[in-house]
Amino acid sequence: MADILIVGAGPVGLTMAAELARYGVPVRIVDRAAQATQTSKALVVWSRTLELMDRMGCTPAFLDAGLRAHAAAMRSGTTLLGRARFDDIRSPYNFALMLPQRDTERLLSLHLRSLGVEVERQVELAAFAEGPDGVEARLRHPDGREERVHAPWLIGCDGAHSAVRHGLGFEFRGSAQEDDWLLADIRFEGRDRPAPDEVSIFLHRDGPLVAFPMPGGRARVVATVGKADPGGARPDPSLSDVQALVDRRCGGDMRVADPAWLSRFRINERKVARYGRGRVFLAGDAAHVHSPAGGQGMNTGMQDAFNLAWKLAMVVRGQGAAALLDSYSPERSAVGDMVLRNATRLTDIATLSAPAAQAARNVALRLLLSLHTVQDRLANMMGEVEIGYAGSPLSVGHGAGARVVPEHYGGSAPGSGGTPRFLLFTDDVRRGTAVAARYPQLLDAPRKAVGPDRLLAVRPDGYIGLSAPPGDWDALEAYLRRLA
Ligand SMILES: Cc1cc2nc3c(=O)[nH]c(=O)nc-3n(C[C@H](O)[C@H](O)[C@H](O)COP(=O)(O)OP(=O)(O)OC[C@H]3O[C@@H](n4cnc5c(N)ncnc54)[C@H](O)[C@@H]3O)c2cc1C
Structure with missing residues (x-):
């Protein structure tokens, strides 16, 4: 079997390569950079990404290295407007794991x-x-040498300026936001410094300032610093620029010290319409870029990789029909659209400039964040546990496409072993075993249903593929015939 070629060894390419390798599919992963990312960039690993990492078998190392943030607090100066508590995320990983991208x-x-x-x-x-x-x-x-290779599949995980996307001739539709943002990895000192285990969002009439806790007692500050200069980039900020912003937007006794990274960025919001063509796929920033509000970029990209890896592995290993791959683009493009919308909305709310609109926003946030349902919704959206594939060609039946809550597995998660297979949940395990024997490539040994009273075929990534009434074995057979 020839190697699948993965271009780009950022978090998305690495996840893609690791998942394919775990399934025994030969891969080759190349990166033009001499070394991996040295800066902190994406800081948050969210609940759903950690759940999917469980299948990879590497969550413990991440949990050991990261810091758990339990809430996001919104303030106007020193006044607390409200909190979204991550403890409410419906996941065993009900927190935001703060971990610099280099780690x-x-x-x-x-x-x-x-x-x-x-x-x-x-x-x-x-x-x-x-x-x-x-x-x-x-x-x-x-050394300048050019190598020609034949690869059965090419996966572009090569970031926002993707050569693979350019090669496909795909448009990266969207725009650059007008604001210029400052980024600073520093240490906070002083009586009123932000809590070390929550994200602190300070809304101010000049624009927002957000402080993210980092492992090792550090923090990341991001803040708008005015409209971007179309004529050229501004110089990187100094520590005193950061201190001036903190003084103005946060108030209280808060000092910044010991900078590790001072930079600026602009937000681009762009996405492709399709995540691939034929034997070429795109994943991660190569397919979508957006505001870092909500910290979804890297997580969404890694989840693209989880989604594609099991499908490609099943096809390459001869376990499933090529039609499996047709679901990758519609499933992940719909998620990309949603993430883009939410990130844009969050950024627009935080950067409102008209004083009357800012005042109305603060009143509304105070009211909304006092409601448990709103807090809960926000936390679960950020943790990405609400993502599902209801409209997918792979989702059949009422409730199909939904994520299976880990406590309903009744054992190890589907897709944890070295072979990607669907997992059947049924009350009639004897009959389920007979069906699994006829489709050994597609189905694992069935498990007794723990959750809803339905006949469920759960995909290797933990989403419901088929959901049928308990005795509807014909529906299951029809579903499996389509995938075989
Ligand atoms: C300041 C900042 C803060 C961020 N904060 C967050 C956050 O909190 N949460 C979050 O989820 N996301 C965040 N992001 C976004 C996150 O960093 C990206 O979404 C993530 O890096 C995307 O990963 P990727 O693997 O798709 O692409 P990249 O990390 O860009 O990796 C692409 C790789 O491809 C390589 N490459 C490119 N072209 C070629 C080629 N032709 N041949 C070979 N190799 C090539 C590059 O060298 C690179 O290593 C942040 C980004 C920035 C800049």
Whole structure:
């Protein structure tokens, strides 16, 4: 079996490579950069990503390295408007795991190495041509040498400026926001410094300032600093710029010290309409970029990888029909649209500039965040546990597409082993065993239903594929015939 070629070893490419390798699919992963990310970039690993990592078998290392944040508090100056408590997220991981992206990449690389795969660094995808049975790719090595490879599948995890997306000729539709943002990884000192285990959002008439706790007693500050200059980038901020913003927007006794990273960024909101064509796929920032509000970018990308990996593994291993792959783009593009909408909405609310609108917003937030249902909804949205695939071609029956709550597994999560298979939940285990014997490539040994009284076929990524009345074995057979 020839290697699947993965371009880009950011968090998304590493997840993709590790998942395919875990399923015994040979991969090659290349990255043009000499080394992995050295900065903190994406800071939050959310609940649903951690649940999916359980299947990879590497969650404990992440939990050990990260810091657990339990809430996001919104303030106007020193006045608390309200809190969204992550403790309410319906997941065993009911917190935001704060972990700098360099550590996420380091831990994913170690996990990948444990599966026998090394990232090939300073190797750049120069071009590729699509064919009926794969792609012909040109890889450029650091000594200038060009290598031609045939790969049965090409996966572009090569970030916002993706060469794979350009090669496909796909439009990255969207726009750049007008605001310029400051980013600072610092230490807070002083009596009123933000709590070390929650995200602190300060809404101010000049714009928002957000402080994220980080492991090791540090914090990340991001804040708007005015309209971006179309004529060129501003210089990186200094520590005193950060202190001036903190003084003005947060109030109280709060000092910043010991900067590790001072930078600026602009927010781009862009997405492709399709996540691939033929034997070429896109995942992560190559397919969607958006505001960091809500910290969803990396998480959404890693979940693209989880979604594609089991489908591709089943097809490559001859366990399932190629039609499985047709569900990747509609499922993940719908999620990308939703994440983009939510991130834009959050950013727009936080950056309202008219004083009357700001005052109305603060009153509304105070009221809404006092309601448990609103807090609960917000926390579960951020934790990404509400994501589902109801409209997917793979979802059949009432409630199909929903995530199966981990306590309903009644054992290890589906998809935890080295073979991707659907898991059947039924009250009639004897009959389920007979069906599983006829579709050994698709189905694991059935489990007694713990949750709703339905006949369920749960996908390797823990979402319900088929949901049928308890005795409707014909529906199950029809579903399996379609996937076989
Ligand atoms: C300041 C900042 C804060 C952020 N905060 C958050 C957050 O809190 N939560 C969150 O979820 N997200 C956050 N993000 C977004 C997050 O960093 C990205 O979504 C994430 O890095 C995307 O991962 P990726 O693997 O898709 O792409 P990348 O991390 O961009 O990796 C792409 C890789 O592809 C390689 N590459 C590119 N072209 C080629 C080529 N032709 N050949 C070979 N290799 C190539 C690059 O060298 C790179 O290593 C933040 C981003 C920034 C900048």
